[in-house]
Amino acid sequence: MATSGTTLPNAGPATGSRSFLSRLRDGDEIARLITLVFAATVVLITLLLVYELWTNSALARAKFGLHFFVTQVWDPVIDQYGALPFMYGTLVTSALALLIAVPLGIGAAIFLAELAPPRISDTLQFFIDLLAAVPSVIYGLLGVFIIVPLMRTVIFPGLNKPLGFMPFFKGPSYGVGFLTAGIVLAIMVIPYIISVSREVLLSVPRDQREAALALGSTRWESTWKVVVPFAKTGILGSVFLALARALGETMAVTMVIGNTPTISASLFSPGDSIASVIANQFTEATGDLYLQSLVALGLVLFLMTFILNGLARILIVLTTQKGSGVPT
Amino acid sequence: MSARVKWRRFVSNFMLTLTGLCALVSVSVLFLILGYLVFNGGTSINWAFLTQLPKPVGEAGGGMANAIVGSAKLLLAASLFGVPIGFLGGIYLAEFSGSAVASVVRYSADLLNGVPSIVIGIFAYSMVVLPFRHFSTFAGAFALGLMMIPITLRSTEEFLNGVPRYLREGAMALGASKWKTIASVVVPAAYRGILTAILLALARVAGETAPLLFTAFGNRFWSQGWEQPTASLPVMIFTYAVSPYEDWHRQAWAAGLVLLGLILIINILARTILSRGIAVPRS
Amino acid sequence: MKRIAVLVVGVLALGAIVWAQNGLLINGAGATFPYPIYSKWFDEYHKKYANIQFNYQSVGSGAGIKQTTEGTVDFGATDGPMNDDQLKAFQDKRGSAILHFPTVLGAAVPTYNVPGVTGALNFTPEALAGIFLGKITKWNDPAITGANKGVDLPANDIVVVHRSDGSGTTYIWTDYLSKVSDEWKSKVSKNTSVNWPVGLGGKGNEGVTGLIKQTPNSIGYVELIYAAQNNIPYGAVKNSSGNFVKADLAGVSAAAAGAAKEMPDDFRVSITNAPGKTAYPISSFTWLLIPQKFQDAGKRDAVKGFLKWMLADGQNYAEGLSYAKLPKEVVEKEKKAINSIQ
Numbered sequence: 001m002a003t004s005g006t007t008l009p010n011a012g013p014a015t016g017s018r019s020f021l022s023r024l025r026d027g028d029e030i031a032r033l034i035t036l037v038f039a040a041t042v043v044l045i046t047l048l049l050v051y052e053l054w055t056n057s058a059l060a061r062a063k064f065g066l067h068f069f070v071t072q073v074w075d076p077v078i079d080q081y082g083a084l085p086f087m088y089g090t091l092v093t094s095a096l097a098l099l100i101a102v103p104l105g106i107g108a109a110i111f112l113a114e115l116a117p118p119r120i121s122d123t124l125q126f127f128i129d130l131l132a133a134v135p136s137v138i139y140g141l142l143g144v145f146i147i148v149p150l151m152r153t154v155i156f157p158g159l160n161k162p163l164g165f166m167p168f169f170k171g172p173s174y175g176v177g178f179l180t181a182g183i184v185l186a187i188m189v190i191p192y193i194i195s196v197s198r199e200v201l202l203s204v205p206r207d208q209r210e211a212a213l214a215l216g217s218t219r220w221e222s223t224w225k226v227v228v229p230f231a232k233t234g235i236l237g238s239v240f241l242a243l244a245r246a247l248g249e250t251m252a253v254t255m256v257i258g259n260t261p262t263i264s265a266s267l268f269s270p271g272d273s274i275a276s277v278i279a280n281q282f283t284e285a286t287g288d289l290y291l292q293s294l295v296a297l298g299l300v301l302f303l304m305t306f307i308l309n310g311l312a313r314i315l316i317v318l319t320t321q322k323g324s325g326v327p328t
Numbered sequence: 329m330s331a332r333v334k335w336r337r338f339v340s341n342f343m344l345t346l347t348g349l350c351a352l353v354s355v356s357v358l359f360l361i362l363g364y365l366v367f368n369g370g371t372s373i374n375w376a377f378l379t380q381l382p383k384p385v386g387e388a389g390g391g392m393a394n395a396i397v398g399s400a401k402l403l404l405a406a407s408l409f410g411v412p413i414g415f416l417g418g419i420y421l422a423e424f425s426g427s428a429v430a431s432v433v434r435y436s437a438d439l440l441n442g443v444p445s446i447v448i449g450i451f452a453y454s455m456v457v458l459p460f461r462h463f464s465t466f467a468g469a470f471a472l473g474l475m476m477i478p479i480t481l482r483s484t485e486e487f488l489n490g491v492p493r494y495l496r497e498g499a500m501a502l503g504a505s506k507w508k509t510i511a512s513v514v515v516p517a518a519y520r521g522i523l524t525a526i527l528l529a530l531a532r533v534a535g536e537t538a539p540l541l542f543t544a545f546g547n548r549f550w551s552q553g554w555e556q557p558t559a560s561l562p563v564m565i566f567t568y569a570v571s572p573y574e575d576w577h578r579q580a581w582a583a584g585l586v587l588l589g590l591i592l593i594i595n596i597l598a599r600t601i602l603s604r605g606i607a608v609p610r611s
Numbered sequence: 612m613k614r615i616a617v618l619v620v621g622v623l624a625l626g627a628i629v630w631a632q633n634g635l636l637i638n639g640a641g642a643t644f645p646y647p648i649y650s651k652w653f654d655e656y657h658k659k660y661a662n663i664q665f666n667y668q669s670v671g672s673g674a675g676i677k678q679t680t681e682g683t684v685d686f687g688a689t690d691g692p693m694n695d696d697q698l699k700a701f702q703d704k705r706g707s708a709i710l711h712f713p714t715v716l717g718a719a720v721p722t723y724n725v726p727g728v729t730g731a732l733n734f735t736p737e738a739l740a741g742i743f744l745g746k747i748t749k750w751n752d753p754a755i756t757g758a759n760k761g762v763d764l765p766a767n768d769i770v771v772v773h774r775s776d777g778s779g780t781t782y783i784w785t786d787y788l789s790k791v792s793d794e795w796k797s798k799v800s801k802n803t804s805v806n807w808p809v810g811l812g813g814k815g816n817e818g819v820t821g822l823i824k825q826t827p828n829s830i831g832y833v834e835l836i837y838a839a840q841n842n843i844p845y846g847a848v849k850n851s852s853g854n855f856v857k858a859d860l861a862g863v864s865a866a867a868a869g870a871a872k873e874m875p876d877d878f879r880v881s882i883t884n885a886p887g888k889t890a891y892p893i894s895s896f897t898w899l900l901i902p903q904k905f906q907d908a909g910k911r912d913a914v915k916g917f918l919k920w921m922l923a924d925g926q927n928y929a930e931g932l933s934y935a936k937l938p939k940e941v942v943e944k945e946k947k948a949i950n951s952i953q
Contacts, residue, residue: 135535
C-alpha cells in the first residue's frame with residue numbers, strides 16, 4: 001500500500017491504489033515499474049557482491065576453514081595462508097586510532113554542543129565536515145612525509161626513553177608502524193565522532209541540563225554527569241561508526257604501516273592490515289589459493305564492518321529516540 | 329564560598345577549556361593539512377604540471393595532465409552510472425513503495441555504503457575487468473559509481489519525503505497524474521537537497537584510490553575512450569609518494585593540492601546550495 | 612524536460628569526442644627492476660612511431676605474470692622467469708604458449724643507509740644471508756666488520772627492508788641466497804613473494820629505495836639504477852671466486868658470459884653466483900613475457916616491431932641507465948625467436 005503523500009484526495013474508502021487501468025493510462029504504472037527496477041538493482045548489486053565474495057573465496061575456506069582466523073603464517077611459497085597477522089594489524093591500528101580520537105572527539109563535541117554559541121558551533125562543524133571529506137591518499141601523503149619522520153625523531157625517543165621497559169614501547173622504530181598508522185587513522189575518524197556526538201548531545205532535552213544546574217551543579221558537572229550519560233548510547237554509536245571507517249581504510253594505512261605481516265606487542269613495530277595487504281598483493285596473486293585467500297580476507301573485513309555498522313546504527317537510533325521522549 | 333565549591337568551579341572551567349582545546353586541535357588539523365599542501369605543492373603547480381604527460385622514470389619534469397583528465401572522465405562516467413540508479417531508486421522508495429520493500433532497499437543501500445572501498449575494488453575486478461579481459465576507465469567508473477549509489481539513494485528519498493503534502497495535492501487536484509506530479513512538482517522542489525547529495529557523493533569518490541588500483545590500473549599516456557586503462561590523480565599521488573625520486577614527491581604534493589582543492593570546492597558548493605534552503609514558500 | 616535533453620545530448624557528444632580512437636595502445640605490466648629503461652624505451656619508441664603507445668605499468672613481476680596470464684594486459688615483464696606450473700597455467704588459460712624475451716642485464720645490489728658510512732661496504736654471502744634471516748642484528752657484527760677493516764660500523768640495530776609486493780627482484784635475491792645458504796634455502800627458499808623472517812616491506816623497487824633513504828641503519832636490495840639515481844651507497848658482494856665485486860656493467864656482463872653460450876631455447880636461465888673472477892654474483896637477465904599467439908594483428912606487428920628495435924637501437928640506451936647490454940649470441944637467438952610470434 002502506498003504510504004507517501006502522493007495519493008488522490010478523494011480516492012474512495014481506503015487511501016492508495018486507483019484501479020490498475022487508470023494507473024496504466026496515466027503512465028503511473030510505467031513510472032512505478034521503472035523506478036522499481038532501479039531500486040531492485042541496488043538490492044541485486046549488494047546481493048551479488050556478497051555472493052561474489054563468498055564464492056571467490058571458496059577454495060581458501062575449504063582448505064583452511066576456521067583455522068584461517070588463527071594461523072599466523074602467510075607464505076605464498078608453500079601456499080599457506082592465515083589471517084591472524086592482518087586481523088591483528090587492523091584491530092591494533094583501529095584501537096590506537098580510537099584511543100586518540102575518542103577523547104579528543106568527545107571533548108570537541110561537548111564544546112560544540114554545550115559551550116559554543118550556535119554560530120561558532122556551526123562554523124566549526126562546517127570545517128570539521130570538510131576534514132571528513134579529505135581523501136585517504138592525502139592523509140597517506142601527509143603520513144609519509146610528516147608523521148613518519150616525526151615518529152622517528154620525536155615521538156619514538158619521547159616514549160621509548162621513559163617507557164621502553166614496557167613491551168608496548170620497545171624499539172627499534174622505523175618511523176612506519178602500528179602507532180604511525182594509528183595516529184593517521186585517528187585524524188581521519190575524529191570528524192565522524194565529533195559530528196555524530198555533537199548531534200546526539202544537541203538532542204538531549206534541555207530540561208535534563210536545567211535540572212542539574214538547578215540542583216547546584218557546575219556546567220561541567222551537568223554536562224559530564226547528566227548530559228553525556230544521557231547521550232552515551234549515541235556517542236558509543238559514533239565510536240562504532242568511526243571504528244568501522246578505520247577498519248576499512250586502505251591507502252593511508254598501507255603507506256605508513258610497514259607492510260610486514262608481524263604480530264608484536266610493540267607499538268613501533270611494522271605490521272600490516274587486511275585492507276593494506278589486499279591492495280598490495282591482489283593484482284599479483286598467482287595461483288588460485290593465493291588469490292582466494294585474499295578474497296577471504298576481504299570477506300572477513302566486510303563482515304567486521306557489517307557488524308559494526310549495524311551496531312552503530314542501532315545505538316544511534318536508540319539515543320535519538322530517547323532524547324525525543326519516545327519511551328524505550 | 330566553600331573551598332569545595334571553589335574547587336568544583338575550577339574543575340568546571342578547566343575541563344571546559346580543555347574541550348575547547350580539543351575542538352581547536354581538531355579544526356586546526358584541517359588548516360594544517362591545507363597549509364602543508366599549499367606550501368609543498370603550491371610552488372610545483374605550473375603550466376607544465378597541468379598540461380604535460382609524465383616523463384620517463386628518473387627524468388625531472390613532466391606533468392599529470394593525463395591523470396587530471398582521467399579523473400574527470402572517471403567521475404563523469406561514475407555519475408552517469410551511479411546517480412540514475414540512486415535517484416530513480418530513491419524516487420521509488422519515496423513515492424511508490426510499501427514499507428517492507430522500502431526497508432529491504434534501504435538496508436541494502438546501507439550495506440553497500442559500509443563496504444570498504446578495497447572490497448568494492450575486488451568486486452569490480454571480478455565483474456568487469458576479468459570478463460572483458462582488460463583494465464579500463466569503464467571498470468574504474470563502475471567501482472566508483474557503486475560507491476555513489478547509496479548516498480544518492482538515501483538522500484533522494486529523504487529530500488523527496490520532505491516535500492510538503494500540499495504541493496503534491498495541489499498538482500493532483502489540477503488533474504496531474506502521479507508521475508507528472510513527481511516530475512514537475514516534487515522533484516524540482518527537492519532538487520537542492522538532491523543536488524547537494526550528488527555533489528557530496530562525487531566529492532567522496534573523487535579521492536578514492538583503492539578501487540582504482542585493480543580497475544583503471546594506470547596509464548603513462550592519454551587514455552582514449554572508455555576501454556583503456558587510465559591514470560588518475562589519487563593513484564598518481566600514491567605511486568609518486570612512495571617512490572624515491574624528489575621530483576616525483578614534488579609532483580605528488582602538487583597533485584594532492586589539486587585533488588583536495590577540487591574536493592573542498594565541491595563540498596563548499598554543495599553545502600552552500602543546501603543552506604540556501606529548500607525553496608518552498610510558506611503560504 | 613528540454614534542459615535534461617540538452618544535458619544528455621551534451622554528455623553523449625562529449626563521450627563521442629573522447630571516444631575517438633586514434634592510434635594503438637598496447638598495455639603491459641610487470642617488473643619494477645627494469646622500469647627505468649622500459650619507460651625510456653617506450654617513450655623513445657612513441658617518439659618514433661607516434662601512433663603506437665606502449666603503456667607499461669610498473670607493478671612488480673608477480674603482478675606482471677598474473678595479469679598476463681589473465682589476459683588483462685597484452686604483455687608482461689618479469690625478472691623471475693615463470694616456472695613450469697605458471698607456463699602451463701598460461702597455456703591452459705590463454706590457449707597458447709608464453710615466450711620469454713631477455714631485454715637487458717641488471718644487478719640487484721645491497722644498498723644501505725648507515726650513519727657515517729658513505730663508501731661501499733663489503734658483504735660476504737654469509738653476512739647477507741645472516742642479515743636477511745634475522746640472525747645478524749647489529750651493524751658491528753663480526754660477520755660484517757670482518758670484511759670491512761678500517762670502516763667504523765656503529766653498534767646499531769639493522770633494519771632490513773624487503774619487497775611487500777610480488778617481485779622479480781626478490782626472486783633474483785632469494786635465488787642467490789638459496790644458492791649460498793642452505794639455511795635460507797630450507798627456511799625461506801626462492802620465489803617472487805616469500806615469507807620474510809624480518810624486515811619492513813616497500814612497494815616496488817621505488818618503495819624499497821624510498822624506505823632506505825628515509826630509514827637510518829637500513830639495508831635492502833634494489834636494482835642498481837635505483838641506488839645510483841638516488842645517490843645511496845651500495846656494497847660489493849663476494850663472488851664464487853672469492854673476490855669482492857661491486858656491481859657494474861663489466862661485472863654483470865661477466866656473469867652472463869657463460870650463460871650466453873649455453874642459453875636454453877626458452878631463454879629461462881639463472882646467472883646468480885656465476886663463475887668468473889670478475890663476475891658480479893647477483894646479476895640477472897630480465898624478460899618481457901610475450902604471448903606466442905596474438906588475436907589482434909595490429910598489436911602483434913607492433914610488438915614484433917618493438918622487439919626488433921629493442922634488440923638493435925634499444926640496447927644503446929642500456930648502459931646510460933646502468934644496465935648491461937645483452938650478449939651478442941643472445942641477441943641473435945632472440946631475433947630468430949621473434950619469428951615464432953603469430
